[in-house]
Amino acid sequence: MRDQTVEPEAYWRFNVLHRAVHIVVMFAFVGVALTGFSLAFSPVGAARTFVWFLGGIDSARYVHRFCAVVLYLCVVAEVLWIMYFKFALRGKLFGPDSICFRLKDLRFFRDHMGYLLGQSQTPPPFERFTWWEKFDYWTLFLGMQSMALTGVFLWFPEFFSRFFPGYFVNIAQVLHFDEAILAVLYKFFIHTSVRHLRPEVYPGDWVIFTGKVTKETMMRAHPGEWASLNAPQQGSAISDQQTI
Numbered sequence: 001m002r003d004q005t006v007e008p009e010a011y012w013r014f015n016v017l018h019r020a021v022h023i024v025v026m027f028a029f030v031g032v033a034l035t036g037f038s039l040a041f042s043p044v045g046a047a048r049t050f051v052w053f054l055g056g057i058d059s060a061r062y063v064h065r066f067c068a069v070v071l072y073l074c075v076v077a078e079v080l081w082i083m084y085f086k087f088a089l090r091g092k093l094f095g096p097d098s099i100c101f102r103l104k105d106l107r108f109f110r111d112h113m114g115y116l117l118g119q120s121q122t123p124p125p126f127e128r129f130t131w132w133e134k135f136d137y138w139t140l141f142l143g144m145q146s147m148a149l150t151g152v153f154l155w156f157p158e159f160f161s162r163f164f165p166g167y168f169v170n171i172a173q174v175l176h177f178d179e180a181i182l183a184v185l186y187k188f189f190i191h192t193s194v195r196h197l198r199p200e201v202y203p204g205d206w207v208i209f210t211g212k213v214t215k216e217t218m219m220r221a222h223p224g225e226w227a228s229l230n231a232p233q234q235g236s237a238i239s240d241q242q243t244i
């Protein structure tokens, strides 16, 4: 048993499920993006060469759908995790440890802007997930729903044409393509730069791979969570599996 009088030097931030899902999402996302844009531009340039490399248009379509299914299974895994968090671990969906937005995030956002504009000396006492981490998570989570919906229209056009006018398939194609551009721009530029190019973590933030953060990082980046973990009887050392 851990000595409650000694503060832990490191804390679990992501358990093995979240780390594994993140790695799979990284590869599957690159897979859908490469194959999707290669399909869209298959008659020309590098896209044509890439489609040839994959074995032709049918194989490229197959790889795109395979990666899409894997990507969506990761979304399902996250939904199952949230249910496990709520029902088995008795976590609060709108509590300080949850990835769900709550009203307090609005206040954190306002105070954070004030801090960035030099109106206050200290950042807000962020809890387990900051407002921008929640935003990042939910943009991908919700974006995947519309990519999947438009994607299945493109996958089974005959089936959906039985229930909807045929031009819905054209609309789905436009939406799927436009949102793919948005998703790629967001993930490769905003997500990557916000995670890795901040001065505190530059040249990289590896927490999603290692799963743990140092005490200094906790105190600086998640002071609210650090304070609650170190309240009497609640500390969580690296040797304890912290669950979310």
Ligand code: HEM
Residues within 6 Å of the ligand: 032, 033, 035, 036, 037, 039, 040, 061, 064, 065, 068, 069, 071, 072, 144, 147, 148, 149, 150, 151, 152, 154, 155, 173, 174, 176, 177, 179, 180, 181, 183, 184
């Ligand atoms: C998760 C669900 C997804 C499903 C079910 C799905 C399915 C499909 C299908 C069936 C097609 C048509 C391929 C063809 O036969 O020519 C397609 C095209 C495409 N997909 Fe996806 N996809 C998904 C996610 C994504 C994501 C996340 C991206 C990008 C980041 C993406 C980018 C594209 C692009 C650029 C095209 C070409 C559209 C065009 O030709 O105008 N897809 N997708």
